[in-house]
Amino acid sequence: xxxxxxxxxxxxxxxxxxxxxxxxxxxxxxxxxxxxxxxxxxxxxxxxxxxxxxxxxxxxxxxxxxxxxxxxxxxxxxxxxxxxxxxxxxxxxxxxxxxxxxxxxxxxxxxxxxxxxxxxxxxxxxxxxxxxxxxxxxxxxxxxxxxxxxxxxxxxxxxxxxxxxxxxxxxxxxxxxxxxxxxxxxxxxxxxxxxxxxxxxxxxxxxxxxxxxxxxxxx
Amino acid sequence: xxxxxxxxxxxxxxxxxxxxxxxxxxxxxxxxxxxxxxxxxxxxxxxxxxxxxxxxxxxxxxxxxxxxxxxxxxxxxxxxxxxxxxxxxxxxxxxxxxxxxxxxxxxxxxxxxxxxxxxxxxxxxxxxxxxxxxxxxxxxxxxxxxxxxxxxxxxxxxxxxxxxxxxxxxxxxxxxxxxxxxxxxxx
Numbered sequence: 585x586x587x588x589x590x591x592x593x594x595x596x597x598x599x600x601x602x603x604x605x606x607x608x609x610x611x612x613x614x615x616x617x618x619x620x621x622x623x624x625x626x627x628x629x630x631x632x633x634x635x636x637x638x639x640x641x642x643x644x645x646x647x648x649x650x651x652x653x654x655x656x657x658x659x660x661x662x663x664x665x666x667x668x669x670x671x672x673x674x675x676x677x678x679x680x681x682x683x684x685x686x687x688x689x690x691x692x693x694x695x696x697x698x699x700x701x702x703x704x705x706x707x708x709x710x711x712x713x714x715x716x717x718x719x720x721x722x723x724x725x726x727x728x729x730x731x732x733x734x735x736x737x738x739x740x741x742x743x744x745x746x747x748x749x750x751x752x753x754x755x756x757x758x759x760x761x762x763x764x765x766x767x768x769x770x771x772x773x774x775x776x777x778x779x780x781x782x783x784x785x786x787x788x789x790x791x792x793x794x795x796x797x798x799x800x801x802x803x
Numbered sequence: 804x805x806x807x808x809x810x811x812x813x814x815x816x817x818x819x820x821x822x823x824x825x826x827x828x829x830x831x832x833x834x835x836x837x838x839x840x841x842x843x844x845x846x847x848x849x850x851x852x853x854x855x856x857x858x859x860x861x862x863x864x865x866x867x868x869x870x871x872x873x874x875x876x877x878x879x880x881x882x883x884x885x886x887x888x889x890x891x892x893x894x895x896x897x898x899x900x901x902x903x904x905x906x907x908x909x910x911x912x913x914x915x916x917x918x919x920x921x922x923x924x925x926x927x928x929x930x931x932x933x934x935x936x937x938x939x940x941x942x943x944x945x946x947x948x949x950x951x952x953x954x955x956x957x958x959x960x961x962x963x964x965x966x967x968x969x970x971x972x973x974x975x976x977x978x979x980x981x982x983x984x985x986x987x988x989x990x
Contacts, residue, residue: 660942664946668941688879692880700867701867723806724812728813728817735817739821760972771811771979774807774810774813778805
């Protein structure tokens with residue numbers, strides 16, 4: 585199962601620091617709204633395509649897939665603005681959106697999930713002040729990534745078992761006989777994982793200070 | 804926060820993700836997905852705080868580039884899309900559902916659970932999602948309400964019921980929400 589949208593290539597864009605790319609994305613968004621002209625949006629789109637396709641050498645399909653995801657919205661924007669204001673505004677607004685979506689897709693496709701997680705941990709650093717520990721955020725992300733394939737596998741196993749017994753229960757029966765027990769099972773699994781982690785020192789509580797000498801005290 | 808809580812949070816983030824692999828039905832700019840079922844479950848099984856964090860974690864996973872939204876969308880693009888408001892409303896919805904569930908925990912049943920899921924999972928989501936859809940897509944209120952809320956309500960009611968029925972079973976066999984116990988009268 586391929587989980588990431590990352591497309592491995594050896595390019596300048598890929599090697600760039602994930603934080604820099606995210607910052608660039610934010611700057612682009614601000615600029616596009618600060619310069620609301622069709623020319624600016626068109627130039628930005630050309631720039632994003634040049635970076636994505638020429639510099640990062642991403643396949644067209646990768647960008648096309650993200651563009652397809654927003655096609656209804658683009659169409660709606662164009663039609664509504666053509667009816668209420670004018671076609672030019674509609675073209676501008678939808679072009680700006682397409683540019684932002686594609687720019688985000690370029691960042692995503694050229695940056696490994698690990699690097700993004702590192703940026704998330706780094707961004708969480710100020711939250712230390714309110715008691716959030718960035719390493720714990722990273723741990724939660726890692727666990728969730730591990731649980732996704734496990735959940736799919738468990739659900740498949742139940743489906744296969746039911747098919748072997750001649751079909752699966754449907755409707756309300758399925759909720760009580762299949763889905764709820766599956767949920768209880770995976771809750772127990774999550775609990776076991778947390779105990780295993782704690783046993784290996786992932787515990788929330790920092791270890792107590794060691795006494796000066798590790799010898800046993802005599803009563 | 805204990806490691807166990809982190810594990811539950813990660814689990815429900817994963818559950819919302821896996822529900823996104825079920826096929827979505829496209830009806831205009833915002834698709835019908837099973838993922839709001841996961842949002843409702845997160846709130847009604849984990850409670851307000853952990854439910855909120857679980858859905859927030861899911862959104863972080865999407866933002867860092869995993870194609871976990873229904874229809875395989877992912878990355879930062881969906882947060883600029885027509886349904887961005889719905890995404891941002893999800894953690895809030897889980898929190899409201901969780902809060903209501905915690906309040907009714909001692910006498911929780913499918914009907915009360917469904918009420919919580921409707922208030923948090925339907926009212927909150929549309930209260931945030933529809934205005935964002937209206938503004939970003941520049942739609943008139945009528946169109947936004949119709950294409951962004953009305954078509955989903957029947958499916959949402961089914962999901963609210965399903966989540967409550969599941970949460971009710973889980974509550975009886977593996978309760979995760981803990982209510983402070985009343986002092987036992989020892990006289």
